Structure formats: structure tokens, C-alpha cells
Amino acid sequence: MLRVSLTALGLLAALPAVAQDRGGLAMRNSPIAELGQIEANTNSGCPLSSTSVTVGVNQATAFGSSAQQRLGTFGGGGSFGGGGGGSSSCRPLVSTQVVAGANLALGNGSSAGQTITARGPSGVLATNTFTRGYNAGFGASSSATQRLTNLTGR
């Protein structure tokens, strides 16, 4: 049981690291244009980078137990509007958004429910969106329900 939990935690911890590693901006065909967009964002006070990481671990271990978890992350900017205080016209250059969840119903007759919702702005130059879920019902007559939603503004 402990091994399963540790493995799930390890997998979830690795995902944001991978997202950060791939979340950079690579200069391609038109570096002049990209540099211009960087300058425009700097002058207008918009953020250069926005990173959102939402990780949830939910487990019901005891006999007949119930564990319910709801997580929500709402970033500003983008067409979704001002959930986090940003305006709809102010978007970061690079946006990275990660949602990861582990939901485990380990005990006999246990129930585990997890809902994670994340919304964030899209990046002007780069948008990286990662979603990863691990859902398992190990116990006899157990129930595990997981809902993951990761949306990027358009």
C-alpha cells in the first residue's frame, strides 16, 4: 500500500519537472519577430512567463472509508477572463500548465473521489499543457472516481 502511494507520488512529482524542462522558448525561423513580441510584452507590463502546477493526491485506506477531493486553479488572462486578476488582453509569452492527480481507493468497501479543474491563459509564443492521472480501486467492493480537466484559453 505504501509502495503504491510512493510510486504515485513519484510519478506526479516527475511530471511538473518535465513540463518545466520542455516549457522553454526555442528561437526558430524568425527570432527578430519573437524578440519584438518579448519587448512588446515587457513594455505593456504583461508577464513573460506563467506557470501553473496543480497536483492532488487522494486516497481512502480504511475499511468502508470515503475520501473526496476537489481542486481548482484559475489563472488570469486569455479568453477565459479575469479569474486571477489579469486582463483578457494581457497574456504571458510562455504559458505552462500542469494538472496531475492520483486517486486511490485502497480499503475494502472504500470510496475515493477526485476532481481537478485548471484554467489558464495561452502563451503568445508558446503554450505547454500537461495532464496526467492515476486512478485505482484496489480494495474489494471499492470505488475510485477521477475527473481531470485542463483548459487553456484561446
Place this chain on the structure above:
Amino acid sequence: MRSIFFSSLFALAAVAAISSSPAHAGSVNNTNGGGNINTSSGAFSEADQSAVTLGGIALGNSHVNTMGGNNRNSSPGAFSFANQSTTTIGGSAFGRGRVNTFGGNNFNSSPGFASSANQSTLTLGGTASGHGRSNTFGGMNTNFAGGAFSSANQQVATVGGTAGRHSLSNVSGGANFNGATGFGSTANQQVFTGGQ
């Protein structure tokens, strides 16, 4: 079938959002919604998983990479039930853009006695037009009903982008496996892979 219906409605809504959004130049869009694991190991257990990932939009000399595959769904417990639904929608790349859409390599199995496993995977990539390139892969899926009186249902839909004039579109959806080896078992597999 109902999950495919709702997924299709969601995809249509996303396409409508794409067509009405403002343009901006030269960006990268990586959307990764796959790699999910859902399993019901205990006897009479139930595991239900849903993951929806909606990426942004990339226009002009852009790269759009959408990965919604590599999902695992299994019901090894006796009389158990495992249900998995994964929807991944990437952005669009116009003007010498490159669109890579991967929705394949999904695994669905019901090895437990009288167990049931249902898996639905929808991956919708973007659009590459005008000297663009679109690569779509939705194959290498496995659906396996190994337990006695078990049932395994798998639905995989992978839709790549549009490749217009002077564009190149590669579509691959083969190498799928569907098997019912358990006594009295049932295995249903539906795989759709296409460009636009």
C-alpha cells in the same frame, strides 16, 4: 458510444472556438493529455477516470504537438468495472506550420472473471495549411478480454489536421489488436484514424 457522442460535441465546440479566436504569429503549442492509468484491482471494485485537455492556438510558422494516447485501462479484479475516457484537443498551425497528432498506443483489458473494461480515447489535432505538414498517428491499440465471461470495449478516434495546398499529410492508424480469449468473453474494438 455515449462517451464518443459527448466527446464529439466537445470537439465541435473546440473547433468553433478556434475559428473565432484572434490570430497571432509564430508560436509553439504542446498539448499532452495522455498517459493516464485506470485500474480496478479489487473484487467487485469500480474505477472511473476522465481526463480532458484543451490546448491553445498557434498561428504562423507554428508547431502544434498533440499527444492523447498511451492510456491504460484494466479491470483485473473479479466482477470489477473499469471505465476510462480521455479527450485531448490541440491547437492549430497555419502557414508553414507543422502539426503532429498522436492518439494511439492505448491498452484496454479485462483479465478478471466477469469483469468489464471500457476505454474511449479522442485525440483531435490542429490544422496545417499552406506549405504545412500534418502527421497523424492513431494505431497500435490493444483491446483484450482475457477473463472468463469478461467484456472489453475500446473506442479510439484520432483526427489530424488539414493539409491544404502545397502541404503534406501523413496518416497512420494500423497495427491494432483485438482479442477475446476468455471463456464466454466479448471484445469490441473501434479505431478511427483520419486527416481532414
